[in-house]
Amino acid sequence: xxxxxxxxxxxxxxxxxxxxxxxxxxxxxxxxxxxxxxxxxxxxxxxxxxxxxxxxxxxxxxxxxxxxxxxxxxxxxxxxxxxxxxxxxxxxxxxxxxxxxxxxxxxxxxxxxxxxxxxxxxxxxxxxxxxxxxxxxxxxxxxxxxxxxxxxxxxxxxxxxxxxxxxxxxxx
Numbered sequence: 001x002x003x004x005x006x007x008x009x010x011x012x013x014x015x016x017x018x019x020x021x022x023x024x025x026x027x028x029x030x031x032x033x034x035x036x037x038x039x040x041x042x043x044x045x046x047x048x049x050x051x052x053x054x055x056x057x058x059x060x061x062x063x064x065x066x067x068x069x070x071x072x073x074x075x076x077x078x079x080x081x082x083x084x085x086x087x088x089x090x091x092x093x094x095x096x097x098x099x100x101x102x103x104x105x106x107x108x109x110x111x112x113x114x115x116x117x118x119x120x121x122x123x124x125x126x127x128x129x130x131x132x133x134x135x136x137x138x139x140x141x142x143x144x145x146x147x148x149x150x151x152x153x154x155x156x157x158x159x160x161x162x163x164x165x166x167x168x169x170x171x172x
Contacts, residue, residue, distance in 0.1 A: 014072035080108035095128035134158035
């Protein structure tokens with residue numbers, strides 16, 4: 001009698017939810033971003049690097065103000081997410097792109113960026129801007145792979161540059 005192989009596991013298929021950064025679903029994302037910033041960067045004048053997250057209040061990501069916030073989840077557990085806010089009438093600034101440490105290297109950040117870009121384009125934005133830090137090489141690699149143009153010298157001293165800005169024309 002031949003043994004029947006076990007069925008293939010169901011594909012990992014997170015569900016997208018458009019929400020707010022202060023929702024319960026988004027809380028793990030924000031908390032882990034704060035932890036990550038504090039681990040990668042030293043305090044500035046005694047202020048933890050995670051204070052950066054409070055520079056942009058939750059309201060800026062509200063659709064009524066031109067923003068958006070998406071969380072990818074599996075069974076209510078956030079696995080990735082990101083947001084954008086209005087910079088100008090034609091420019092959206094991407095923010096808070098994150099993937100849970102247990103789910104990295106699976107294309108989730110790319111999916112988040114694709115969803116954010118599509119939503120920004122649908123809302124009439126023509127350009128996306130974003131900023132990442134010098135100690136986030138995986139983010140730099142992602143943004144370059146997605147076609148973002150660095151607004152800094154890639155061969156320069158990234159630590160001295162500190163805030164690494166990128167731009168991309170959005171296309172349908």
